[in-house]
Amino acid sequence: MRIVCISDTHSKHEEIDHVPDGDLLIHAGDSLALGSLFDLEDLDDWLGGLPHRHKILIAGNHDTCCEDRAEKAQKLVTNAIYLEDSGVEIEGFKFWGSPWTPRFFDWAFNANRGPQLFEKWQRIPLDTDVLITHGPPKGILDTVITSDGREQVGCNDLFSRLSELKSLKAHIFGHIHGGYGTEVHGSDRKIRFVNASICTEQYEASNHPIVFDI
Template identity: 60%
Template sequence: MRIVCISDTHGMHRQIQVPEGDLLIHAGDSLARGTLDDLEDLDDWLGSLPHRHKILIAGNHDWCFQDEPEEARGLLKHACYLQDGGVEIEGLRFWGSPWTPVFFNWAFNLERGDAIAERWSMIPEKIDVLITHGPPAGILDIVPDGKGDLSVGCEDLAVAVENRQPRLHIFGHIHESYGQKQQGNSLFVNASTCTGSFKPLNPPVVLDL
């Protein structure tokens, strides 16, 4: 299966050249202001793409999925939306979740520790592809600041991933750490489309699984 990975498009999806593939995965922050109107435009764009399958999770900017969940899910016609849930496609098991550790006052934020660990405990033991909005601690999670690099990923997610060892873990959220890293049995992909300056310049990541 050819999987095309994007994330953090922030409403600029129509500026992206998306390669063909069997499955398109969007790892959250797809919307600009997080409104239902934004989502309607995104869904129209998704419907124009040739991929047989599409999966979408929410991110911390995607307010409508948190504040108007029924309306948001009803508008999404051209992708499978996962929120602490899974789907099997062509024999591969996928699980998606939008949560990230608290950062100011964004959507789908939970405190580090027990609150967010409870969400990660829902991830099945046997999973091929894990999709979260944010990274696990220590893997493609670096934000540069004036005093050095900061690792801002989720420690409890790192523990959950280590215990389950999915073949592929796709995320975004930390624009500055776009890229791939193999660690153990898992390939980690930060698929952030936008750069640290919020320009949609990072190309989609294409993988064969």
């Protein structure tokens, strides 16, 4: 299966230079700029014009309508499978999607580090093949530049949960624009990690979709 990954398009999806074809397109959240239902409908129209046989969408912290007006928002998504602490099996592979990120100001789908996020990650089925979260695990493609230097801001509890997912082949996320890229970790059991942020830290939609096969 060829998987095409994007994230953090912030309503600039039309500015993506080229979306490669594949069996499955995954959008790992922050698809919207202002979090409005109008923007979500525009995104869904765009998704409908892409050739991929399967498409998965999760929300991110900017996608406020998906939390505040959840029922209406989910009805607007007609051209992708919307996952929110839920899963789907496609061509024999099991996918799980979750929008939660560590609390930062008052964004959507925020939860406190510790017990709140731990509980969210415990919902991930142990037989998950591909995990989609909006935010990264601690220490993997999660570095931001602050006034104090470089800081890894991913979630510790998410990182810990990954070691329990014995079938995991790939983990796709975004959220940290400066962490864009892909890495493979593990020796006996290799896992591909993808930070698919399309927008840079300056919110320019100049990063390319990331493609891999499982």
